[in-house]
Amino acid sequence: MTPIATSNGTARGVAEGRPRILIPEKVSPDGMAMLEPHFDVDVKLGLTPAELISQIPGYHGLIVRSETKVTEEVLTAGKKLRVVARAGVGVDNIDVPAATSRGVIVVNSPSGNILAAAEHTIALLLATARNIGKADGSLKQGGWERSKLVGIEVGRKVLGIVGLGKVGMNVARMAKGLGMQVIAVDPYANPDMARQAGVDLASSLKDILPTVDFLTIHTPLLATTLDLVGEEEFKLMKKTARVLNVARGGVYNEAALVKALDEGWIAGAGIDVFTSEPPKADTAASQIAKHPKVVATPHLGASTIEAQENVSIDVCTQVLEILQGGLPTSAVNAPIILPEEYRKLQPFVQLIEKMGRLYTQHFVRTKGGLVGGRNFELIYHGDLADMSNTKPLYAALVKGLVASFSDSHVNIVNATLIAKEKGIKISETHSHQAGELTYANLVTLRARAEDGRGQQIIEGYASGKRLYISKLDRFNATFNPEGTMIILHNYDEPGKIGGVGMVLGSHGINIRFMQVASLDEDSKQAETDAVRRENEALMILGIDRPVDEEVMEGLRRSEGVLDVVLVQL
Numbered sequence: 001m002t003p004i005a006t007s008n009g010t011a012r013g014v015a016e017g018r019p020r021i022l023i024p025e026k027v028s029p030d031g032m033a034m035l036e037p038h039f040d041v042d043v044k045l046g047l048t049p050a051e052l053i054s055q056i057p058g059y060h061g062l063i064v065r066s067e068t069k070v071t072e073e074v075l076t077a078g079k080k081l082r083v084v085a086r087a088g089v090g091v092d093n094i095d096v097p098a099a100t101s102r103g104v105i106v107v108n109s110p111s112g113n114i115l116a117a118a119e120h121t122i123a124l125l126l127a128t129a130r131n132i133g134k135a136d137g138s139l140k141q142g143g144w145e146r147s148k149l150v151g152i153e154v155g156r157k158v159l160g161i162v163g164l165g166k167v168g169m170n171v172a173r174m175a176k177g178l179g180m181q182v183i184a185v186d187p188y189a190n191p192d193m194a195r196q197a198g199v200d201l202a203s204s205l206k207d208i209l210p211t212v213d214f215l216t217i218h219t220p221l222l223a224t225t226l227d228l229v230g231e232e233e234f235k236l237m238k239k240t241a242r243v244l245n246v247a248r249g250g251v252y253n254e255a256a257l258v259k260a261l262d263e264g265w266i267a268g269a270g271i272d273v274f275t276s277e278p279p280k281a282d283t284a285a286s287q288i289a290k291h292p293k294v295v296a297t298p299h300l301g302a303s304t305i306e307a308q309e310n311v312s313i314d315v316c317t318q319v320l321e322i323l324q325g326g327l328p329t330s331a332v333n334a335p336i337i338l339p340e341e342y343r344k345l346q347p348f349v350q351l352i353e354k355m356g357r358l359y360t361q362h363f364v365r366t367k368g369g370l371v372g373g374r375n376f377e378l379i380y381h382g383d384l385a386d387m388s389n390t391k392p393l394y395a396a397l398v399k400g401l402v403a404s405f406s407d408s409h410v411n412i413v414n415a416t417l418i419a420k421e422k423g424i425k426i427s428e429t430h431s432h433q434a435g436e437l438t439y440a441n442l443v444t445l446r447a448r449a450e451d452g453r454g455q456q457i458i459e460g461y462a463s464g465k466r467l468y469i470s471k472l473d474r475f476n477a478t479f480n481p482e483g484t485m486i487i488l489h490n491y492d493e494p495g496k497i498g499g500v501g502m503v504l505g506s507h508g509i510n511i512r513f514m515q516v517a518s519l520d521e522d523s524k525q526a527e528t529d530a531v532r533r534e535n536e537a538l539m540i541l542g543i544d545r546p547v548d549e550e551v552m553e554g555l556r557r558s559e560g561v562l563d564v565v566l567v568q569l
């Protein structure tokens with residue numbers, strides 16, 4: 001039977017008119033005490049998915065941790081729901097787009113438990129190095145095995161960190177305290193903060209794998225981080241290396257991890273999180289949990305008294321605000337634009353967010369660039385130059401730049417803070433320069449390294465509700481930044497289009513639109529040395545679905561192709 005406790009002592013028949021809050025997981029009472037004077041708070045532990053769906057229609061707020069799956073079905077059933085609060089960081093158990101489309105605000109606690117998660121990582125690091133789990137188990141069985149359980153030291157060893165965000169950075173600082181050398185991979189990391197913490201930034205995961213003695217991942221679980229480390233990556237590691245996961249099950253491919261341990265490609269693992277929790281019988285997750293070379297814990301990263309107090313107070317404060325008509329501080333999906341400004345600024349908010357997304361996906365992936373540590377300039381031309389409140393536009397750029405790599409959900413309240421955290425510097429210029437402007441409005445996004453070198457440009461404009469990119473890097477273009485696109489940088493020579501069409505056609509991929517963007521006049525003139533360079537072009541192909549690496553490789557191998565990138569806008 002489902003145990004039911006009602007924290008305010010009243011049973012289910014709550015007073016009419018008082019908002020009701022459902023808490024189906026163990027959340028620290030500190031925050032709940034703030035809610036009880038205002039709302040009816042029901043703590044109902046161990047609800048099945050069906051029970052949650054049948055009970056949710058009566059509630060205005062739902063507070064969860066990682067165990068409750070807040071699916072589209074739950075959100076559809078929750079007709080009165082106004083807020084879903086995640087008492088923790090990761091929101092991968094919540095269908096955020098479904099919440100957004102139903103007008104339900106999702107909030108989290110972005111930093112309440114990060115110290116706990118970092119400390120747990122260090123606990124697993126030392127436990128794997130010194131066989132703590134095995135030794136304890138053996139002693140409790142009456143054993144006294146000293147020679148079998150000789151460990152390794154972590155001082156002077158190399159720790160590789162993938163994802164140098166809030167948890168990753170705390171792990172780095174702690175590891176430096178243990179005398180470790182720390183290298184990290186995070187294309188969006190703040191280089192200043194990394195330098196100050198004594199962390200070397202490397203440009204790719206594959207580069208660091210042969211070097212590290214320990215590897216730990218601290219990225220969110222996203223399409224781009226799922227199976228980040230698989231068989232190929234494990235094979236590149238030292239046989240003595242150990243891996244740690246206090247992020248999410250799935251960032252290491254679980255079947256590959258079992259194989260890597262069985263075959264001796266690596267020496268051990270410290271694992272806190274699994275693709276199914278608790279691990280389902282007869283899955284790779286359960287093999288990992290039981291593996292003799294693994295120290296496993298049941299998702300305890302955030303389970304400290306202090307972290308639970310922090311996250312509880314953090315999210316309950318926001319639930320209180322939202323249900324009383326105020327603004328949350330860490331909304332995952334709250335609008336970044338206030339209603340009265342909505343109509344006027346909405347197209348530009350969308351345009352600039354897309355320009356930010358395009359920047360990250362095009363320049364960071366193809367040119368091995370960084371977002372953090374770059375200086376961005378937003379230049380508003382035409383009608384836009386007269387807008388006085390451009391805060392939503394600034395927030396839209398931050399949101400676009402970080403959208404594909406972080407759980408830091410940007411809104412108008414937190415944009416400046418997040419930009420600072422990521423080392424992203426943004427200036428805004430209202431250009432009233434006289435001169436011919438082809439469009440009624442135009443936005444230029446210019447990015448430069450700190451020393452002013454390596455300038456990158458994206459320009460775009462809005463016409464009614466339609467958005468256009470009119471310049472990408474050195475190329476003049478006109479395309480709508482929507483859906484999935486392949487951007488090919490190539491020599492503009494006869495036969496190119498046919499070749500690309502053949503590769504896509506052979507994989508059954510439909511081309512929605514195609515456009516060839518040619519070098520702008522300044523760049524053509526600058527290329528005095530090579531006639532062929534004048535013929536450089538970008539080919540922009542709108543396609544009907546994402547393509548896999550095999551297709552991208554096929555395109556890269558086509559004659560005259562300089563580079564290829566897949567973007568999702």
Ligand SMILES: NC(=O)C1=CN([C@@H]2O[C@H](COP(=O)(O)OP(=O)(O)OC[C@H]3O[C@@H](n4cnc5c(N)ncnc54)[C@H](O)[C@@H]3O)[C@@H](O)[C@H]2O)C=CC1
Pocket residue numbers: 089090110113114117162163164165166167168185186187188189218219220221224225246247248272273299300301302303404405406407408
């Ligand atoms: N086991 C547990 O109990 C806990 C687990 N977590 C997990 O830890 C994750 C990280 O949390 P925070 O540090 O607060 O998030 P964060 O958003 O501050 O940091 C994530 C970092 O990952 C980087 N990143 C994203 N994609 C990447 C890629 N492909 N390669 C390299 N770097 C990439 C981002 O640039 C960012 O710096 C959370 O999303 C959550 O899933 C967090 C708290 C407790």
Ligand SMILES: O=C(O)C(=O)COP(=O)(O)O
Pocket residue numbers: 065066067087088089090091113299300301302303
């Ligand atoms: O905050 C996070 O992302 C966590 O993984 C913590 O999960 P939990 O609240 O302990 O179920």
